[in-house]
Amino acid sequence: MKNLSRRKFVTHVGLGMGAAAILPTFSSFSSFQNKKLNIAICGLGRYGSLLSRSFVDSENCKLTGIITGTPSKAEKWKKEYGIPDKNVYNYQNFDSIVNNKDIDLVYVVLPNSMHKEYTIRAAEAGKHVIVEKPMALNALECKEMIDACKKNQVQLALGYRLHYEPHHQQIMRLGQNKILGQIRLIEVSLGYNIDNISPDDWHLKKSLSGGGPLMNLGVYCVQAGRYTLGEEPISVTAQFGPITKPELYKEVEESITWQMEFASGAVCTSSSSNRSSIDRYYASAEKGFIELSPAVSYGPFVGRTNQGKMNFPVINQQAAQMDGIAKFILQNKPLPDHIAGIEGFKDMKVIDAIYQAATTGKKVSLL
Numbered sequence: 001m002k003n004l005s006r007r008k009f010v011t012h013v014g015l016g017m018g019a020a021a022i023l024p025t026f027s028s029f030s031s032f033q034n035k036k037l038n039i040a041i042c043g044l045g046r047y048g049s050l051l052s053r054s055f056v057d058s059e060n061c062k063l064t065g066i067i068t069g070t071p072s073k074a075e076k077w078k079k080e081y082g083i084p085d086k087n088v089y090n091y092q093n094f095d096s097i098v099n100n101k102d103i104d105l106v107y108v109v110l111p112n113s114m115h116k117e118y119t120i121r122a123a124e125a126g127k128h129v130i131v132e133k134p135m136a137l138n139a140l141e142c143k144e145m146i147d148a149c150k151k152n153q154v155q156l157a158l159g160y161r162l163h164y165e166p167h168h169q170q171i172m173r174l175g176q177n178k179i180l181g182q183i184r185l186i187e188v189s190l191g192y193n194i195d196n197i198s199p200d201d202w203h204l205k206k207s208l209s210g211g212g213p214l215m216n217l218g219v220y221c222v223q224a225g226r227y228t229l230g231e232e233p234i235s236v237t238a239q240f241g242p243i244t245k246p247e248l249y250k251e252v253e254e255s256i257t258w259q260m261e262f263a264s265g266a267v268c269t270s271s272s273s274n275r276s277s278i279d280r281y282y283a284s285a286e287k288g289f290i291e292l293s294p295a296v297s298y299g300p301f302v303g304r305t306n307q308g309k310m311n312f313p314v315i316n317q318q319a320a321q322m323d324g325i326a327k328f329i330l331q332n333k334p335l336p337d338h339i340a341g342i343e344g345f346k347d348m349k350v351i352d353a354i355y356q357a358a359t360t361g362k363k364v365s366l367l
C-alpha cells in the first residue's frame with residue numbers, strides 16, 4: 001500500500017472533490033501537534049503486525065508497549081520497536097499495566113471472543129481502549145464493554161479505519177446531506193476466496209469468532225449502509241449461502257446475503273463470503289450515484305459519482321485512524337459517537353438480527 005504522510009495528505013485533499021468538507025477535521029491537529037498518545041498493542045498477529053508498521057506514518061501515536069502470550073514475539077517486537085522490558089506484558093500479568101505511566105491506551109487486536117475481556121481489563125486498569133472489529137460476539141457484550149469504560153472514565157474507540165478514509169468520508173457527506181437527493185438503494189459486499197483457510201483458523205471456530213464472514217467482513221457492509229444514510233435499519237432479512245466445504249464450515253457460515261430496510265425507504269443489500277472475492281459499493285440516489293471498487297479493503301480505492309471521478313489520495317488507513325482517535329483523547333475531548341463504542345454496539349445489534357433472520361427465515365424487526 002502506498003502511504004502518504006499527514007502533511008502530504010492535506011495538500012492532496014486540497015485538490016480533491018469535496019475537500020472543504022474534509023479539511024476541517026484535520027486542521028485542528030495543529031493545537032496538539034507535539035503530543036503523543038502512547039499505545040500498547042494487545043495481540044501480535046497479522047493485523048497487530050500491520051498496525052505496528054503504521055506508527056511510522058502517525059503524527060500523534062507512539063507504540064510503547066505490547067501484550068502477548070508468545071515470548072519469541074515479545075523478543076522480536078522489543079528489538080524492532082525499541083520497547084523496554086517493563087512495557088511488555090502477557091495475558092496473566094496484563095492487569096499490572098495499571099501502574100505503567102508509559103501506556104495511555106490498549107489496542108485490542110485479539111480474536112473476537114477475547115475483545116470483551118481485554119477491553120474490560122484495560123478499562124479497569126485505567127487505560128483508554130481501541131477495540132478491533134467486530135466489537136464483540138454480540139450486542140450484549142458490547143454494552144458491558146461500554147459500561148465498563150464509562151465506569152472507569154476511559155474512552156472506548158472502535159478500529160473502524162474507514163471513518164478516517166477520504167472516499168468514505170465523502171460517501172458519508174453525500175449520503176447524509178442528501179447532496180445527490182435521497183439514497184434509495186445501496187449494494188455493498190465484501191468477500192474473499194479463501195479456500196486455503198486452515199481448518200484450525202480461529203475464524204472457523206464459533207466460540208472464538210462468533211460467526212463466519214458476516215462477523216469478519218460483513219460488519220463493514222452494515223457500517224457502510226448505516227453511515228451512508230445516517231439512519232438505523234428498521235428491519236432485516238437474510239439467507240445463509242450453501243456450504244460447499246463441510247470439512248471447514250462445521251460451526252460458522254461460509255457465505256451470507258442480507259437486506260436492511262430503513263425508515264426513509266432505502267434498502268441496502270449485501271453479501272459476505274469466504275468463497276467469492278468481491279469488494280464493491282454502489283449507492284443509487286434520486287439524482288445520481290456513488291460507486292467505489294475496491295471499496296472496503298485496504299485499497300487503493302477507486303471511486304466516482306455521476307458528477308465525476310473521486311479525486312482523493314491513498315492514505316495509510318491505520319495511521320489516519322489512530323491519529324483520528326488520538327486527537328480527541330489527547331485533548332481530553334469525548335470521542336464522537338460514530339467512532340466510539342456505541343457505534344460498535346449499533347452494528348452488533350444489526351448483526352445479531354441478521355443471524356436471527358438467516359436462522360429463522362423470517363424478517364426481523366429492529367424497532
Ligand code: NAD
Pocket residue numbers: 043044045046047048069070109110111112132133134159160161202208216
Ligand atoms: P490473528 O490470528 O492473525 O492474530 C490473533 C492474535 O491473537 C495472535 O497473535 C494470537 O497469538 C493471539 N491469540 C491469543 N489467544 C488466542 C487464541 N485463543 N486463539 C487464537 N489466537 C489467539 O488475527 P488477526 O487477523 O490479527 O485479527 C485480530 C482481530 O483484528 C480480529 O478481531 C479481526 O477481526 C481484526 N482485524 C481487523 C482488520 C481491520 O482492517 N480493521 C483487519 C484484520 C483483522
